[in-house]
Amino acid sequence: MRNANEIAKETARSVRNRSSKGDTGRLSRMCLALLGAAGIGWHGGVLAQQAPESVPAAAQADTRQVDISEYIVRGNTVLDARTIEKAVTPFLGPKRTLKDIENARDALLAAYNAKGYQSVYVDLPEQQVNEGIVFLQVSETKVGRVRVVGAQYNSPAEIRNQVPALKEGDVPDFTQAQAELTALNRGGKRQVMPLVKQGAVPGTMDVDLKVDDSSPWRGSVGLNNDYSADTHHLRASASIGYDNLWQLGHSLSLSFFGTPQDFNETRVWSASYSAPLRGTNWSIEASGYVSNSNVSTVGGTSVLGKGHSVGVKAVYTVPTTGEWYHSFSGGIDFKDNKEGLRLGATGDDVPLRYAPITLAYSGFRQGEKSQYGLNLSMVSGTSRFFGYGSNDTQFDYKRYKSSPSFTLFKGDLNGSYTLPGNEQLGVRLSAQMTDSALISTEQMAAGGASSVRGYLSAEATGDYGLVGSLELRSRPLALLNPWVENWRVYAFTDGGYLRLRDPLPEQNDSFNLASVGIGTNFTLMQRVSGKLDLAYPLKKVARTEAHDWRLNFSVNANY
Numbered sequence: 304m305r306n307a308n309e310i311a312k313e314t315a316r317s318v319r320n321r322s323s324k325g326d327t328g329r330l331s332r333m334c335l336a337l338l339g340a341a342g343i344g345w346h347g348g349v350l351a352q353q354a355p356e357s358v359p360a361a362a363q364a365d366t367r368q369v370d371i372s373e374y375i376v377r378g379n380t381v382l383d384a385r386t387i388e389k390a391v392t393p394f395l396g397p398k399r400t401l402k403d404i405e406n407a408r409d410a411l412l413a414a415y416n417a418k419g420y421q422s423v424y425v426d427l428p429e430q431q432v433n434e435g436i437v438f439l440q441v442s443e444t445k446v447g448r449v450r451v452v453g454a455q456y457n458s459p460a461e462i463r464n465q466v467p468a469l470k471e472g473d474v475p476d477f478t479q480a481q482a483e484l485t486a487l488n489r490g491g492k493r494q495v496m497p498l499v500k501q502g503a504v505p506g507t508m509d510v511d512l513k514v515d516d517s518s519p520w521r522g523s524v525g526l527n528n529d530y531s532a533d534t535h536h537l538r539a540s541a542s543i544g545y546d547n548l549w550q551l552g553h554s555l556s557l558s559f560f561g562t563p564q565d566f567n568e569t570r571v572w573s574a575s576y577s578a579p580l581r582g583t584n585w586s587i588e589a590s591g592y593v594s595n596s597n598v599s600t601v602g603g604t605s606v607l608g609k610g611h612s613v614g615v616k617a618v619y620t621v622p623t624t625g626e627w628y629h630s631f632s633g634g635i636d637f638k639d640n641k642e643g644l645r646l647g648a649t650g651d652d653v654p655l656r657y658a659p660i661t662l663a664y665s666g667f668r669q670g671e672k673s674q675y676g677l678n679l680s681m682v683s684g685t686s687r688f689f690g691y692g693s694n695d696t697q698f699d700y701k702r703y704k705s706s707p708s709f710t711l712f713k714g715d716l717n718g719s720y721t722l723p724g725n726e727q728l729g730v731r732l733s734a735q736m737t738d739s740a741l742i743s744t745e746q747m748a749a750g751g752a753s754s755v756r757g758y759l760s761a762e763a764t765g766d767y768g769l770v771g772s773l774e775l776r777s778r779p780l781a782l783l784n785p786w787v788e789n790w791r792v793y794a795f796t797d798g799g800y801l802r803l804r805d806p807l808p809e810q811n812d813s814f815n816l817a818s819v820g821i822g823t824n825f826t827l828m829q830r831v832s833g834k835l836d837l838a839y840p841l842k843k844v845a846r847t848e849a850h851d852w853r854l855n856f857s858v859n860a861n862y
Contacts, residue, residue, distance in 0.1 A: 368398040372435035374407055379441045381420055381474050390414040391439075408439055415441075419468075419478030422508060443474045447507030454514040457493055458550040462512060465581070469497070469510050485623050486584075492517045492546055519547035520862070521556075526563075527857035529752040531760040532846050535564040553578045569596045584622065588634075589615045610640035610744075616661070628667045635660050637691060640744055653701045655742065658688035675718035682745070684709040704740040704805040711737035711745065711767075719776075727791070729774035740804040741766045749799035749816050750844070752855040756797050757818035757838030758847045765801025765814060772797045790825040797838070817841040831860045 374391040394407035408425050415423040422444040430438050449471055451459035465487050468479035480497070487495050493516040502509045525540040544556030554577040561570035573592035580586060591613040616634020641654040663680035686692065686707045698705045716732045733754075735747040749755050749770050750762035776793040783790065799816040806812035820838035827833065834857045843849045 366400065368400055369432060370397045370435050371395050371399045371403070371432075371437055374411075374437050374439055376411065376439045376441060378443060380443060381423075382414060382418065386414055386418070387411065404437060407437070411439060411441075419476040419480075420474055421477045422475055442506075444502075445474050445507050446471050446510060447502035447504050448509045449512065450509075451512045451514060454516060456516050456519055457514060457547060459514075461550045462487070462495060462514060466495075466512065469512075475508075475510075482622055486620075489620075492519060492521075519545050521546065523859055523861045525857065525859035527752065528855060529760050529857070530562075531751075532762065534568055535562050537563050538569075539563040551579070551581070567595075567597050570594070584620045586618045586620070587615065588618055588632075589613075608640075608642050610638070610642075612636050612638040626668050626670050628669075630665045632663045632665070633661070635688070637688075638744065655693045655697060655701055657684055657692045657698075657707050659684045659745075672721040673718065676716070678713075678715040680713045682711050682713065684745075698742065702740055702742045703807055705742050706739060709737065709739040709741060709745070711735060711739070711741065725778035727774075727776040729772075729776060729793075731772040733770045734768070736767050738804070739766070747801060749801055749814065750847075752834075752836060752857060754797070755799045755816040755818055756795070756820055756822075756836050756855060757840035757853045758816055758844060762844050762846055763799070763801050763814035763816060766804045768799065768801030768814075770797075770799040770801075786828060788826045788829065790823070792821065792823045794821050795819065795836075795838075814844060815842050816844060830862065831858065833858050 372395065374395070376387055376391075379387065390410040390413070391407045394403045394410070404427065408427050412423070412425040415421070415425070420443070424442040424444070426440045426442065428438060428440045446469055449463055449466075449469055451462045454462060466480060466483045468476040468483055484495055484497065487493070493514065496513045496515070498511040498513055500509050500511070520543075522543045523541070527538050528536045529538055530536045538560065539562075540558065540560045542556060542558040544554060546552075546554045548555055554575075556575050558573045559571070560573075562568040571592055571594040573590070575588065575590040577586055577588045591611065593611045594608065596608040614634055614636035616632045618630055618632040621629035621631070635658055637656075637658045639654075639656045641652065659682050661680055661682050663678065666677040668675045684707050686695070692707055695706055698707050712735070714732075714734045717730065719727050719729045721727050733747075743764065746764040746766055747768050747770070748761035748764050749768065750758035751760035754760075754770055755772075772795060774793045774795040776791045778791070779788075780790040780792070796819045797817070799814070801814045803810070803812040818838045818840045820836060822834065822836035824832070824834040834855075836855045838853050838855070840847055840849055840851060840853065847853070
């Protein structure tokens with residue numbers, strides 16, 4: 304009969320039979336882990352240490368038992384004592400078998416994998432069990448050298464610093480590396496793919512971070528005829544931005560929007576700046592705009608509008624989980640609006656200042672056949688923010704029964720689903736709720752090319768309401784490939800319903816908009832996008848008659 308020492312030797316022999324495969328197995332697991340970090344999914348079982356080969360039949364039949372009082376782990380530098388103890392404690396005690404010893408080794412390996420250390424190998428060396436002590440040997444493959452390859456517009460040192468989980472000389476944490484690489488690739492103009500190979504120094508692994516990046520500059524120009532009442536028909540826009548300021552991933556953009564036939568009629572300048580906080584999921588964003596308009600209405604009345612707004616918010620991006628992308632934000636905007644009415648030499652000015660606070664959620668899901676976006680926000684006005692803001696009387700003068708203290712809730716849902724024949728079903732839904740009378744800048748608008756087609760831009764406004772759209776899109780048309788891509792035709796129906804709180808006597812307090820139509824969109828040479836909508840309004844509103852066809856176009860060029 305064999306004693307406990309012989310049982311331990313049998314275990315060690317079964318492990319040694321596969322020890323020559325250890326380096327190759329570890330390298331395979333490392334490659335799979337890093338490919339997963341680059342966006343290629345894997346199943347948890349793939350990364351687990353392979354089960355030991357079958358022990359000889361005599362060993363399997365051996366039911367000898369031994370008392371085990373302690374497992375001593377050698378070679379560990381990354382796990383704390385509590386984690387190790389938690390892994391092996393269930394396999395301590397009297398009357399333990401060969402299977403228990405193997406389970407202790409596997410449990411310890413699972414503890415390493417759970418912490419992201421998938422380049423670690425746990426071995427059971429040949430030994431004699433004395434005084435109930437079993438030794439487990441840990442081999443930790445560390446990072447030898449990290450190179451950044453192919454970066455043209457990004458600093459190699461900065462890319463390396465943004466993946467500290469792959470630091471030279473340390474045991475790599477693949478779970479953390481996945482999160483860091485996901486954040487690194489989030490911008491869209493830079494993709495980093497890790498490539499793992501056997502290290503030049505024995506017992507190490509080398510990592511090449513292969514970079515595919517493009518110029519951080521971006522720009523666009525556009526032209527459309529989505530105009531509002533009493534204005535010229537064309538609208539022009541232009542923007543320019545840079546997405547890697549200071550080599551820190553900061554973004555700056557400047558935009559202009561106006562009426563090209565008469566820029567005095569409508570012109571808006573806006574800017575935004577985004578600063579990710581390194582090593583965290585937080586970023587700080589600042590934005591602002593300056594607007595100036597002079598619209599002449601029927602009867603010789605002119606509406607003069609000048610205003611500006613400056614805002615700042617903090618954004619928290621939830622670590623990527625599956626197909627969903629989430630972020631939460633909170634911020635404040637300081638708004639200063641000056642609107643005046645002129646009739647000949649007389650006029651009336653209605654200036655307002657206020658600082659609403661906004662809490663928001665943004666979610667996006669990208670699936671194989673569908674994609675959806677969801678935005679929710681709460682906007683709350685305060686009577687005064689550290690002395691900034693107009694009083695109740697000024698708000699009431701601007702809009703009957705309005706107040707600087709208000710709260711409103713907004714929601715936006717948009718998505719598309721690809722049908723089996725490659726047709727698409729698209730949906731868009733926007734809603735706003737409040738129990739207060741709101742000034743015009745906080746009201747919900749309906750009408751226009753991006754709202755209810757067939758009506759003028761913002762032809763109807765209300766304190767609360769609902770606007771929606773449903774589209775059935777054809778499969779992509781290949782008639783002009785490769786010059787024209789993503790060319791589809793579609794049929795749509797749009798609708799909107801808005802209402803006012805506390806309307807004045809004889810004031811219309813509800814607006815109902817509805818339309819149907821057809822349209823097409825396309826992309827030309829990957830740089831120019833176009834859209835054409837022919838809409839048939841079903842309801843009469845102030846400036847639009849029912850059954851009066853309206854054609855909207857939009858052309859944009861992007862760099």
